[in-house]
Amino acid sequence: MVTELYKNVYSFPVVLPDSPLKAINIYVIKDKEKALVLDTGYNMEESKESMIQGLKELGLKVEDTSLFLTHLHSDHTGLAAMFADAGCDVYASKLDGESVNNMAKGKYWNLMGELLQLFGISEDEINVTDNPGYLYRLSHAIDIKYVEPGDIIKTGDYEFEVADLKGHTPGHIGLIEKNHKLLFCGDTILNRITPNITFWGFEYGDILGTYISTLLRLRGEDIEHCFSTHRSMITDYRKRIDELVAHHIDRLQEILDAMEEGEEYVIREISPRISWRIKADSWDDFPAAQKFFASGETMSHVEHLVFTGNVKRENRNGTLYFKKVNPKYEKEWF
Numbered sequence: 001m002v003t004e005l006y007k008n009v010y011s012f013p014v015v016l017p018d019s020p021l022k023a024i025n026i027y028v029i030k031d032k033e034k035a036l037v038l039d040t041g042y043n044m045e046e047s048k049e050s051m052i053q054g055l056k057e058l059g060l061k062v063e064d065t066s067l068f069l070t071h072l073h074s075d076h077t078g079l080a081a082m083f084a085d086a087g088c089d090v091y092a093s094k095l096d097g098e099s100v101n102n103m104a105k106g107k108y109w110n111l112m113g114e115l116l117q118l119f120g121i122s123e124d125e126i127n128v129t130d131n132p133g134y135l136y137r138l139s140h141a142i143d144i145k146y147v148e149p150g151d152i153i154k155t156g157d158y159e160f161e162v163a164d165l166k167g168h169t170p171g172h173i174g175l176i177e178k179n180h181k182l183l184f185c186g187d188t189i190l191n192r193i194t195p196n197i198t199f200w201g202f203e204y205g206d207i208l209g210t211y212i213s214t215l216l217r218l219r220g221e222d223i224e225h226c227f228s229t230h231r232s233m234i235t236d237y238r239k240r241i242d243e244l245v246a247h248h249i250d251r252l253q254e255i256l257d258a259m260e261e262g263e264e265y266v267i268r269e270i271s272p273r274i275s276w277r278i279k280a281d282s283w284d285d286f287p288a289a290q291k292f293f294a295s296g297e298t299m300s301h302v303e304h305l306v307f308t309g310n311v312k313r314e315n316r317n318g319t320l321y322f323k324k325v326n327p328k329y330e331k332e333w334f
């Protein structure tokens with residue numbers, strides 16, 4: 001169950017019941033003092049059991065550790081309150097750390113209501129309780145030590161530098177160990193599945209463009225071991241980055257091709273016109289939560305097309321309308 005992937009770097013899966021992701025890969029870096037644990041799993045009994053069991057196999061209790069949160073999602077932060085309550089230091093970026101506490105307090109979920117209207121999916125009857133992120137969020141707000149890109153966290157023989165990985169979430173961070181060429185990338189690079197890139201509000205600008213820039217910056221780093229949080233280990237992280245960038249470029253052109261010249265669309269009308277890996281015959285067959293995730297994913301792409309001048313956006317009474325103005329996606333990323 002527990003595997004040593006590198007000297008004093010261990011990993012074990014924590015189960016995520018009801019999630020298509022199935023599990024999250026937890027990383028633990030052992031030290032004579034406090035071990036460093038990366039991310040947690042959902043606030044759910046099954047996740048909690050596998051976390052405690054994994055730590056136990058390493059001879060650790062929750063209170064023997066510090067916790068590093070790569071990003072706000074509940075499958076990464078759900079059990080953070082268990083660590084905080086045991087007296088552990090909990091590290092996160094300010095942006096995502098504040099959101100984690102706003103998730104616990106409930107305030108964070110107001111954004112969802114605004115987005116339903118922006119995307120034109122209010123009539124799809126999507127509720128916050130359809131969202132596993134809401135159901136399995138951490139139980140209460142906690143004290144977080146905010147870290148910034150460039151900060152160093154020493155554990156054992158390692159000097160981990162906090163890396164700016166914004167894109168999958170606005171404040172996603174990771175850890176880079178330059179002497180050993182290690183990267184803990186969270187959900188930024190995943191094998192076999194593409195990390196969800198969604199819309200977080202206009203204040204974060206072109207988040208898909210931000211994500212691709214993050215990937216290309218990582219591509220330029222000298223990394224030998226890339227540790228990601230879902231699915232199998234990545235053997236060639238540069239190849240995987242190239243595949244992810246190509247996927248999004250194809251998706252952008254697919255969206256442009258799906259929009260008729262001179263026609264105006266809301267997000268709800270664009271999403272069903274593009275391909276999804278989910279098994280559903282039509283938009284109406286999408287489970288409610290997937291309608292929301294698909295709309296967010298479509299929106300991040302369409303918003304990028306607004307930034308590249310391919311699409312024009314208009315906000316009328318809180319709903320966004322889009323029109324194609326240039327049918328070819330021409331931005332050169334490489």
Ligand SMILES: [Zn+2]
Binds near residue numbers: 071073076168187
């Ligand atoms: Zn995530």
